[in-house]
Amino acid sequence: MPASSQSNDDPYKWPANADYSRQSITLPGTALPGETRLDEGLRRSAGGPFLGHRPILSRAPLTLANYHVWQSWPDVDARRRAVGSAVHKLFQSGELVAGDLETVGIWSKNCPNWLLVDLAMQAYQKVSVPLYDTLGADAVEHVVNHAGLSIIFAASEHVPHLLKLSPNTKTTLTEWASTRGIKFTTMEEFEAFGRKNLTDVIYPSPSTIATICYTSGTSGTPKGVLLSHGNLAISVTAYLHYIQDEGPERTALSFLPLAHIYERMMEFCTTAIGRRIGYTSNDPLRLLEDIQLLRPHFVALVPRVLNRLYQAMAVAADAPGLRGVLFRRALETKVRNMRATGSMTHPVWDRLVFQKINNVLGGRMTKIASGSAPLGQRVCDFLKVCTLADIVDGYGMTENGGCCLGGTVGSIVPTVEVKFIDVPALGYHVTDKPFPRGEILMRGDGRFVGYYKEEAKTRETIDDDGWLHTGDVGTTDGQGRLRIIDRYVALENVENVYAMCPLVAQAFVYGDSLRHFLVGVVVPDPAQLAALVARTGRPPLDAGNPAAVAACIRDPKVAEAFLAELERDENVKKLKGFEKIKHLHLTLDAFTIDNGCLTPTMKLKRKESYMKFKEQIDGMYALADPASARL
Numbered sequence: 001m002p003a004s005s006q007s008n009d010d011p012y013k014w015p016a017n018a019d020y021s022r023q024s025i026t027l028p029g030t031a032l033p034g035e036t037r038l039d040e041g042l043r044r045s046a047g048g049p050f051l052g053h054r055p056i057l058s059r060a061p062l063t064l065a066n067y068h069v070w071q072s073w074p075d076v077d078a079r080r081r082a083v084g085s086a087v088h089k090l091f092q093s094g095e096l097v098a099g100d101l102e103t104v105g106i107w108s109k110n111c112p113n114w115l116l117v118d119l120a121m122q123a124y125q126k127v128s129v130p131l132y133d134t135l136g137a138d139a140v141e142h143v144v145n146h147a148g149l150s151i152i153f154a155a156s157e158h159v160p161h162l163l164k165l166s167p168n169t170k171t172t173l174t175e176w177a178s179t180r181g182i183k184f185t186t187m188e189e190f191e192a193f194g195r196k197n198l199t200d201v202i203y204p205s206p207s208t209i210a211t212i213c214y215t216s217g218t219s220g221t222p223k224g225v226l227l228s229h230g231n232l233a234i235s236v237t238a239y240l241h242y243i244q245d246e247g248p249e250r251t252a253l254s255f256l257p258l259a260h261i262y263e264r265m266m267e268f269c270t271t272a273i274g275r276r277i278g279y280t281s282n283d284p285l286r287l288l289e290d291i292q293l294l295r296p297h298f299v300a301l302v303p304r305v306l307n308r309l310y311q312a313m314a315v316a317a318d319a320p321g322l323r324g325v326l327f328r329r330a331l332e333t334k335v336r337n338m339r340a341t342g343s344m345t346h347p348v349w350d351r352l353v354f355q356k357i358n359n360v361l362g363g364r365m366t367k368i369a370s371g372s373a374p375l376g377q378r379v380c381d382f383l384k385v386c387t388l389a390d391i392v393d394g395y396g397m398t399e400n401g402g403c404c405l406g407g408t409v410g411s412i413v414p415t416v417e418v419k420f421i422d423v424p425a426l427g428y429h430v431t432d433k434p435f436p437r438g439e440i441l442m443r444g445d446g447r448f449v450g451y452y453k454e455e456a457k458t459r460e461t462i463d464d465d466g467w468l469h470t471g472d473v474g475t476t477d478g479q480g481r482l483r484i485i486d487r488y489v490a491l492e493n494v495e496n497v498y499a500m501c502p503l504v505a506q507a508f509v510y511g512d513s514l515r516h517f518l519v520g521v522v523v524p525d526p527a528q529l530a531a532l533v534a535r536t537g538r539p540p541l542d543a544g545n546p547a548a549v550a551a552c553i554r555d556p557k558v559a560e561a562f563l564a565e566l567e568r569d570e571n572v573k574k575l576k577g578f579e580k581i582k583h584l585h586l587t588l589d590a591f592t593i594d595n596g597c598l599t600p601t602m603k604l605k606r607k608e609s610y611m612k613f614k615e616q617i618d619g620m621y622a623l624a625d626p627a628s629a630r631l
Helices: 039-044 073-093 112-123 139-148 155-166 173-180 187-196 229-237 260-271 286-292 303-317 321-341 347-358 377-385 455-461 488-499 526-535 548-555 556-567 606-612 614-622
Strands: 048-051 057-058 063-065 069-072 105-108 127-131 152-154 209-214 224-228 251-254 278-279 298-299 367-370 390-393 416-422 437-444 468-476 483-485 504-511 518-524 581-586
Touching: 039 073, 048 112, 048 455, 069 073, 073 112, 073 187, 073 209, 073 251, 073 286, 105 112, 105 139, 112 127, 112 209, 112 488, 112 581, 127 139, 139 209, 139 224, 152 155, 155 518, 209 229, 224 229, 229 260, 251 260, 251 286, 260 298, 298 303, 298 614, 303 367, 303 377, 303 488, 321 347, 321 377, 347 377, 367 377, 377 390, 377 455, 377 556, 468 614, 488 504, 488 518, 504 606, 504 614, 518 526, 518 614, 526 548
Parallel strands: 048 278, 105 127, 105 152, 127 209, 251 278, 251 298, 298 367, 367 390, 518 581
Antiparallel strands: 048 069, 057 063, 209 224, 416 437, 437 468, 468 483, 504 518
């Protein structure tokens, strides 16, 4: 961001004469030490609001208040000391069982108490273990046993599951229950116990383990990623170079699951600068409603959500008459200016056109983070211009605290070293011209300690020189920015292109390594499908009738027309021949968290998605190779 756009209270200043043409250098370097605590955020907050939520007015039907109730920074500080003291007392007295680490589970959707408990555990050298709110029973049982959890802070809806789970947890809850009995208590009762046994905060060293963050499990059994306080602190320090502090009113919206490192790190950054976090309804369908009520300055999202936002806004560009003409001219002018000067504002078009869109997003949005998968540059530029918010597209993984590449295209964060190594099997070499290509290796103080109780896997991932092997293939550009070009991310790029087509609600692209073309499973947008059917001269389709839509997409001719329509899309035309899907299966069976096809951050689980549609995918590959498939 330009230096002039930062407030006087920003944690880091960008030099006014920065050379943005050199966003990385080819000299070795070391990460600088950094540390951040709730104490720093408390100092900067001046006692203002910290954590807010929408109260539940009724559960049948679910009705939420149209306002947020806020807890102040001093109140949260007092509560985290009470919670931390209570847990510490129970471990000290032997009422809680500890293995090699004093682990504490957190199982809930995003809410103020989630972050409160996490901060409390950090303050008393306990190891927090997030449980994904939508993990299956087997995965939850695995994590409870593997992490040695004898205490879990859980939302009320998870208590029945824990009761069923306890007889199968061999070394933790069961042993504890056999001698003590499982004890359930409310948060209020637990905090009251802590206030009676208050203990001073126990500050950790950088090497102290802070959390075991289990991977979301896109394939195989989740692995426990050990992250130290130093890992988290240095990653927050790196992220703060990209954080804009709009002042005391600066508000972040919590939307993505806190059990994932991405959202968690974003909230740690807000904590570090002493600002406020508002928690949503936890209903993706109410995201826009949550944004309009909270009026945030910042939110972290994923490309699947941003692509849908882009689709909704792109309708204005196709509007007929003067309205459409003005929007297209405004868009073209701002994109051209932004690419030439970096400026995202325009004195006329913002007031006449784009401020209305920003108002839909609450009127105060200044920055949107995008992670977990690549965001197309066209979508990124469009959203920057239309929302009046900077879009920061980053790259990271649980194993590096979610922090490796930042900026808008792939500048290396200040605390990280990156290098490439040859991948001969895929034809990538560091000597490739004009730019090197190879597997991305990362090193720095944000790199994880290792996998919990998985020494062999740790050695496979971290080499003797301390480099983390990411498994992703990358390259650079003339300005030193990194770009991911292969492994599973490449298929995600193709999926994101198809997902931008109005006809597509969801897309899963699959490539058999022994075949030379791709196939796709697509969930159509019913309204757009009905319009397509009308254009082909078929009988009208009632988009609101699921049975009629299901019958329609079973017609092979409809699938053919659908694929032909996709081929005409301007974004799809830009794909290389071998990147385009050659056969298509339409379905109303959406990819969801509940059916195991999406992770909690709405990222496709490729193995599970393939197995779900294996019969249809095998059927498409059984067809004759399409003549149009070219390498």
